[in-house]
Amino acid sequence: MTDFTTTRTVAPPAPRPPSPRRTRGVWLLVSGLLTLLLAAAALVAVAPLRQPLPAPTVTRTLPASTVIPGKAPTMPWPTSGQAALAVPGVASLGTSGEQKPVPIGSVAKVMTAYVILTAHPLDRGEPGPSLTVSAAQAAAYPAERARGESLVPVVAGARFTERQALQAVLLPSANNMARILAAWDAGSVEAFVAKMNETAASLGMTGTRYTDPAGLDPGTVSTAVDQVTLARTAMELPAFAEIVAQKTATLPVAGKVKNYNELVGRDGVVGIKTGSTDEAGGCLAFAAVVTVGGRKVTIVGAVLGQPGADTPVQLDRVFRVTRPLVRAAAAAIRVHQVVRAGDQVATVRGPLGAATTLDASTDVAVLGWPGLPVRLDVEVPTVPAQLPAGREHGQVSAVTGEGEPVSATLAAGAALDPPSTWDRIREHR
Template structure:
C-alpha cells in the first residue's frame, strides 16, 4: 500500500521576516550615512587668515639730499611733523648765549598766555632795576634803555627780549613772573626736563652767563614747541617794534623775511660764538611746512662777525631743506598689500584703493601700518576692508582704504563634507 503525503503550504511569515531584517539594515545604513554627512557641518569653519605682503616700511626713492653742515660748531635740521635731516658737530653741551631767551619767552607765555596782537598785563620797572642799567651797559651787555617807573606790557617786554635781545628785560620779566631771578631759572630748568632737553642747563634768563649750556638738538626741541604759541611765533617774525623809552628797535635776526625764515633767535658771546635758532616756512603740495634748525658756535672776533658767520652757515641749510621737500608716492592704487586665505584655499587679495603719498625727501624712511579687521567667511569682490597708513615723524598718518580683489566665498556643503573626511 502506497501512502501519499500531500504537499505542505509554504510558510510566508519566514520570508516576511527576512525582508524586515533587510529593510532595517538599510535604514540603519542610511541613518549612519546621514550622520556621517551632517556631522562635519556642525564643525565651525576655520577663520580666513591674512598674510601681509607689503613691507613694514619703505624708503622714498631717489638721491638723498646732501646737507651742507657748517665746518665748525653744532647744527641740527628738522622738518616739523616729518622728521630730522640730521645733525653735525656732536652733542656736547655748549654755551648758547642769548638763544637762552627762547626758553625765557616760552616760560612766560605758557604761564601768561597771549593771543596774537594781545598786549597782556603790565609790569613796571623798579628803581633797583633801572639803577642796574649803567653797570650792565659797562659790561657790554645787549640792552634796551629803561628808567624807573617805565611801564611795559607783557608783549612789549617780550619784544625787547626777542628782537634786540635785551638782557635787562629778560631779568625784569623773570622777576615779574617768579618773584626772583633764581626762582625763574628753576622754572626754566624744570621746563627743559619736561620737554626732554636732557643736555640743557640754564643759569640765567638772558644767556649772558656762559654756564647756561645746551645742544643744537635740544634747542630744536624747544623751538618746535615755542613756535606753536601764537604770540611767540608772531613776535619772532617781526623785523622791528616800538618800545617805551627805547622807541623803535630792530630784530638782530637779519634772515627774517628771507628764504621763508620766520624767526627765531640769535645769540653771541665770546664763549658761545655766533648762535641762531631758526624757523622757515615753505609750501609743499598745497601744505605749509615748517623747517626748524639750530646752528651754534660759529667763530668770530665780535658780535657782528659772529652773527654774520652764523647767518652764512644757516642759509644753505634752509635752502637745502626747502629744495629737498616734495610729495612722493609710497604706494600706488591697486598695489597688493596682503593676501587672504580661507578653507580649501579659497582666497583673495587686499589692495590699496588709492595712491598713498607723503611729504618728505629722497632717502627718508616711511612706516607703513596695516589695520585689517577680522575677515568674515564671505567678502564680495572690490569690497572695502581695512586701511593702510603711511607715517612720517609725528604728523597725522596718511591713509587709504583697502579693497578686495576677487570675491571670497565660503566652501559649499559638499566641500565642507570633503574637508572633514
C-alpha cells in the same frame, strides 16, 4: 484475457501561499535595513557639516618698512661750530659738529620767553598783563649800558604789557628786559633761572644749563640739538610764533625797535632768535615755513659757535651759513608715494582653497626725502567667511620717524565665498 495495469501520475500538492503575517515581517525587516543604511549614509554625509569652518587666515605680503628711494640729500653744514636741522612731524635732517654744551648767548632768551608764556599764556594779538619797571631796575640801566649789553631804554614807573616785554626780549634782544621779566614772574632772577633749568630737564635737554635769563653769562650753555628741541616746542605757542616773526615793534620809552634776525621774511624764515658774545660767537635758532605739495611745512634748526671778532661779524657769519641750510632743507622735502592704489598688502586663505587678496584702495604718500625710513603698519580685523570683491576691510599706514600715520583702507581683490555643502561633503569622502 489480457490483464492491464493502469499507472496514474499524481501531481504534487500546490505550495501554500505565504500568510499575510509572514510577508509583512519580511518587508519590515528589509525596510528597517534600508532605513539603517540610509541613516548611516546620512550621518556620514552630515558629519562634516556639523564641524565649524576654520576662520580665514591672513598673511601679510607688504614689508614692515621701506626707504624713500633716491640719493639722500647732502646738507651744506657749516665748517665750524655745531648745527642741527629737523622737520617737525617728519624727522631729523641731521647734525654737524660735536654736540657738546657751549655758550649760546642771547639764544637763551628763547627759554626765557617760553617759561614766561607757559606761566602767563597769551593768544595772538593779546597784550596780556602789565608790569612796571622799578626804580632799582631803571637805575641799573647806565651800568648795563656801560658794559655794552644789548638793552632797551627804561625809566622808573614805565609800564610794559607782557607782549611788549617779550618783544623787547626777542627782537632787539634786551638783556635788561629779560631780567625784569624774570623777577616779575618768579620774584627774583635766581628763582626764574631755576625754573628755566627745570623746564629744560622736562624737555629732555640734557646738554643744557642756564645760569641767567639773558644768555650774557658764558655759564649758560647748550647744544644745537637741544635748542632745536626747545625751538620746536616754543613755536607751538601762538604768541611766541607771532612775535619772533615780526621785523619791528613799538615799545614804551624806546619807541620803534628792530628784530636783530635779518633772515626773517627771507626764504620763508619766521624766526627765531639770534645770539652773540665773545664766548659764544654767532648763534641762531631759526624756523622757516615752506609749501610742499600744497602743505605748509616747518623747518627748525640751530647753528652755534660761528666765528667773528664782534657781534656784527658773528651774526653775519651765522646768517651766511644758515641760508644755505634752509634752502637745502626746503629743496629736499617732497611728497613721496610709498604705497600705491592696487598694491597687494596681504593674502587671505579661506577653507578648502578659497582665497583673495587685500589691496590698498588709494595711494599712501608721506612727506620726506630720499633715504628716509618709513614704517608700514597693517591692521586687518578678523576676516568673515564671506567677503565680496571690493569690500573694504582693514587699513595700511605709513609713518616716518616722528610723523602722524598716513593711512589707506584695504579692499578685497576677488570675492571670498564659503565652500558649498557639496564641497564640504566631498572633501571628507
